[in-house]
Amino acid sequence: MLPKRSRRAAGRKACQDDRKEAGDDWLSAENWAIPPTDDDFHPSTDPFGPWVSGRPVVLEKKVEFIMADRSLVHVAFYAALIAALGLVPPVAIAFLGGVPITAQTLGVMLAGVMLGPIRGALAVLLFLFLVALGLPFLSGGRGGLGVFMGPSVGFLIGWPVGALVAGWIMQSTRELNILLAAAISAAVGGILVVYAIGIPCVAIMAGLSLPKAALGSAVFVPGDLLKVALTAIIVQTVARGLPGAVLSRS
Amino acid sequence: MMSVYLQGNSWAHRLPAGLKLLAIAVASLLLLQYTSFRVLLPALAAVLLCYASLGRDGLAQLKLLRAMSLLLAALLALHWISGSLLEGVTIILRLAIMILAANFVSVTTRMDDMLNAVQPLFKPLEIFGFSPRKPALGVALVLRFAPYMLVVFAQLREAWQARTGTRNSWRLLAPFAIQSLSMSDHVAEALKARGGSQGLSR
Numbered sequence: 425m426l427p428k429r430s431r432r433a434a435g436r437k438a439c440q441d442d443r444k445e446a447g448d449d450w451l452s453a454e455n456w457a458i459p460p461t462d463d464d465f466h467p468s469t470d471p472f473g474p475w476v477s478g479r480p481v482v483l484e485k486k487v488e489f490i491m492a493d494r495s496l497v498h499v500a501f502y503a504a505l506i507a508a509l510g511l512v513p514p515v516a517i518a519f520l521g522g523v524p525i526t527a528q529t530l531g532v533m534l535a536g537v538m539l540g541p542i543r544g545a546l547a548v549l550l551f552l553f554l555v556a557l558g559l560p561f562l563s564g565g566r567g568g569l570g571v572f573m574g575p576s577v578g579f580l581i582g583w584p585v586g587a588l589v590a591g592w593i594m595q596s597t598r599e600l601n602i603l604l605a606a607a608i609s610a611a612v613g614g615i616l617v618v619y620a621i622g623i624p625c626v627a628i629m630a631g632l633s634l635p636k637a638a639l640g641s642a643v644f645v646p647g648d649l650l651k652v653a654l655t656a657i658i659v660q661t662v663a664r665g666l667p668g669a670v671l672s673r674s
Numbered sequence: 675m676m677s678v679y680l681q682g683n684s685w686a687h688r689l690p691a692g693l694k695l696l697a698i699a700v701a702s703l704l705l706l707q708y709t710s711f712r713v714l715l716p717a718l719a720a721v722l723l724c725y726a727s728l729g730r731d732g733l734a735q736l737k738l739l740r741a742m743s744l745l746l747a748a749l750l751a752l753h754w755i756s757g758s759l760l761e762g763v764t765i766i767l768r769l770a771i772m773i774l775a776a777n778f779v780s781v782t783t784r785m786d787d788m789l790n791a792v793q794p795l796f797k798p799l800e801i802f803g804f805s806p807r808k809p810a811l812g813v814a815l816v817l818r819f820a821p822y823m824l825v826v827f828a829q830l831r832e833a834w835q836a837r838t839g840t841r842n843s844w845r846l847l848a849p850f851a852i853q854s855l856s857m858s859d860h861v862a863e864a865l866k867a868r869g870g871s872q873g874l875s876r
Contacts, residue, residue: 492808493870494862500812501858504819511824550812557788557813558678558780561820564741568678568780573702573772574742575749630749631765633756640752654847661848662855669855 495543498671502539502547506531507554507561514563525647526563532583533614533655536590537606538662540672544587552580578625582618589613594672602670606659610652615645678780680735684728686782691791694779702772709764714771721774728782735781742773789813811871815861823854 509531514524531551536544551561560567572580590613597605619641627637663670686694705717725732746766753762783791789810796806830846830853865871 493865496808496812496871497815497858497862497865500815501819501855501861503812504816504823505854507816507820508823508827511820550809550816553809554813554816557785558783559785559817560678566741568777569698570738570773570777570780573769573776575745575769629765629769630752631758631761632749632752636752636756640748654844657844658847658851662851665848665852666855669852 498539499543499547499550502531502535502544503550503554505534506548506551507559510561510563512563525644525650527651528563529583529614529618529648530651530654532587532618533590533610533651534658536587536613537594537609537655537659538670538672539587539591540595541588541591543671544591545584548584548587552584555580575626575629576622577629579618579622581625582621585621586613586615586618589617591672598673602663602673603656603660607652607656610655611649614652614655615648619645677785678777679784680728680731680781682728682731682782684732684782686724686728686778689782691783691787694783695788695791698776698779701775705768705772709761709768711764711767714764714767717771718767721771721778724778725774732781735777736774738774738777739770742770746770805871808871819858819861822857823850826850826854826857 506528509527512527514526532548535547538544539547555561555567555571556569558568562571571577590609593609593612594605597608600608619638623634623637623641626632626641627634630637632640659670663673668674705713708714722736725735728735746769749769750759750762750766753759753765780788793806793810796804796809800806827846827850830850831842834843834846835841
């Protein structure tokens with residue numbers, strides 16, 4: 425008679441062999457394309473998952489698709505947020521020189537900071553795709569292919585890149601206080617990167633010199649700083665109320 | 675449907691969407707080569723003729739220029755300051771032509787035709803395991819989410835107004851963010867319960 429411990433090990437081995445023969449070897453690591461996280465099996469998101477039903481049915485492909493679908497919904501959510509913010513009428517704030525401020529880039533900053541680099545950029549691209557299809561989602565009710573021919577097209581190109589950079593900074597500053605990290609990410613991604621792409625495009629499309637184009641764009645910077653502050657506050661609030669929703673950090 | 679599309683059955687509406695998109699891409703690239711009035715003025719006339727051929731509703735679409743006028747005027751002013759007024763006029767003329775021409779395609783093409791026309795462009799992404807149906811599903815989700823968010827915000831604002839008497843507050847942002855985010859979680863679950871985006875392919 426073997427000692428108790430070895431008998432258990434032998435029993436486990438026999439069970440595994442049985443499963444392999446039955447083609448039901450779900451536990452072995454090669455069946456998981458993406459290692460499942462706790463979130464995948466949490467009762468609230470996966471009521472019929474293995475932890476509840478007792479017998480796992482989640483195989484490689486299914487896990488992959490489920491995660492992709494969740495991501496797709498998140499991407500669509502932030503694209504819709506950018507669109508909804510475009511419908512908010514522009515506000516002219518007196519102490520900022522009366523330049524009208526639109527809420528739209530707030531959505532771009534939020535998408536990058538909340539979703540992380542890839543999904544954030546995809547959200548902005550999906551939004552731009554809808555605009556190109558002819559939906560009047562840009563602030564002021566603009567839409568259609570015409571806006572991609574205008575002088576401000578560089579800012580539209582800069583948005584997904586800005587969201588990418590913002591998400592990347594947010595992801596790589598995990599140890600930092602979330603309010604500060606969100607503010608830095610939104611400022612660098614949402615202002616620095618967007619203007620670095622937008623201003624040269626204005627210069628080319630409108631045939632102006634770079635300083636002149638920068639001068640014309642600079643009036644919008646104070647409004648953008650306001651949006652950076654709003655982004656930081658919103659991200660911190662959401663991190664408190666729904667920590668799982670700050671996907672760039674979870 | 676909220677879209678810049680204009681209902682109609684003109685010659686431009688009947689052209690296939692892919693052809694129109696290709697034509698506008700080629701025309702824009704060609705137009706970028708020229709800055710002389712001899713090319714730009716006939717081009718402007720051609721574009722205006724296109725709009726005129728759609729009838730009165732078509733000409734009403736030119737209001738797009740009024741929305742652009744502030745931006746174009748600012749650009750002209752910047753040119754004037756730097757002493758290149760004539761160059762500024764040609765460049766703004768060219769911009770206006772390109773914007774109007776591209777808008778003409780949007781005005782005369784239904785959104786689903788446009789979506790079908792660009793769908794093949796996503797085909798190569800299949801190699802990376804990306805379903806070309808995903809962008810279409812994403813578009814549908816955005817179209818449903820955007821109005822829903824406005825409803826959520828309107829409800830919150832009404833509740834705020836009833837309790838405080840003031841109209842708007844930044845304090846509404848937090849409940850709005852959390853309510854609409856949890857809505858997106860419900861949608862993700864509902865999508866999964868119906869077999870996910872793969873369930874659509876059958």
